[in-house]
Amino acid sequence: MTSQGTRDRLVKRLREDGIKDEQVLSAMTQVPRHEFVDEALSSRAYENTALPIGQSQTISQPWIVARMTEALLEHGKPGKVLEVGTGSGYQAAILSHLVPAVFTVERIDELLKFARRRFHALRLNNIYARYADGHLGWPSQAPFDGIIVTAAAQTIPQVLLDQLGAGGVLVVPIEKFGNQRLLAVRRNDDGFEETDLGAVVFVPMLSGLS
Numbered sequence: 001m002t003s004q005g006t007r008d009r010l011v012k013r014l015r016e017d018g019i020k021d022e023q024v025l026s027a028m029t030q031v032p033r034h035e036f037v038d039e040a041l042s043s044r045a046y047e048n049t050a051l052p053i054g055q056s057q058t059i060s061q062p063w064i065v066a067r068m069t070e071a072l073l074e075h076g077k078p079g080k081v082l083e084v085g086t087g088s089g090y091q092a093a094i095l096s097h098l099v100p101a102v103f104t105v106e107r108i109d110e111l112l113k114f115a116r117r118r119f120h121a122l123r124l125n126n127i128y129a130r131y132a133d134g135h136l137g138w139p140s141q142a143p144f145d146g147i148i149v150t151a152a153a154q155t156i157p158q159v160l161l162d163q164l165g166a167g168g169v170l171v172v173p174i175e176k177f178g179n180q181r182l183l184a185v186r187r188n189d190d191g192f193e194e195t196d197l198g199a200v201v202f203v204p205m206l207s208g209l210s
C-alpha cells in the first residue's frame with residue numbers, strides 16, 4: 001500500500017475514534033508522518049502509536065496530535081501559535097497547514113536540527129523553530145492565539161499563560177497525582193477557564209537546555 005493509502009486509513013481510524021474537525025483530518029491526510037521518523041521505523045509511521053525519535057524522546061501518537069490540534073482550533077482559527085517541544089517536527093508540520101505562523105521551541109539541539117531539515121525539505125516555510133527552554137515561551141513573538149505544549153509540565157507554566165492573547169487557548173499535559181491530564185486553558189474576559197480533556201502520557205517537560 002502507498003504511504004497515501006496507509007495515511008488515509010489512519011485518518012479514517014481517527015475519525016472513527018472521535019476526531020471531528022475536518023480541517024485537522026485534512027492536515028493529517030497531507031503530512032507524511034513517515035518523513036518524521038527514522039527510516040527503520042517508517043513502515044510503522046501510520047500506526048496510531050507513539051514512536052521513538054532518539055534522545056529518549058517520542059513522536060506523539062497521531063490521535064493525540066489530532067485531539068490537541070482540535071482543542072487549539074476549537075474557538076476559531078488562531079493566527080499565531082507557539083509549540084513547546086518541537087521533537088520530530090510532526091505536530092508543527094500539522095499546525096503549519098492550519099495556521100498562518102507556527103513558532104516552535106526545542107531544548108535538544110540535535111532534534112531541532114533534524115526537524116528544521118524536514119521543514120525545509122517539505123517547504124513548510126511558515127514554521128519558525130528555535131533552540132530554547134519552552135518555560136520561557138517566545139517573548140518577542142507574544143502574544144499568541146494558541147500555545148501547545150507537547151511535554152508534561154508539573155504545573156501550568158505562568159509564563160505561557162502570560163504570553164496568551166485575549167481568547168487564546170493553552171493546551172498542556174499536566175502531572176497530577178502521578179498521572180497526566182491534558183488541559184485546555186482559555187483566556188477570557190474574567191481570567192482563565194480550564195477544561196480537562198482526559199488522561200495522556202507524555203515525556204516530561206524539562207528545564208534548561210540539553
Ligand code: SAH
Binds near residue numbers: 108
Ligand atoms: N511535538 C513533538 C513531540 C516531541 S516529544 C513531535 O511532534 O514530534 C516532546 C519534546 O519536548 C521532546 O523533544 C523534548 O526534548 C521537548 N521538551 C521537553 N521539555 C522542553 C522544554 N522545557 N523546552 C522545549 N522543549 C522541551
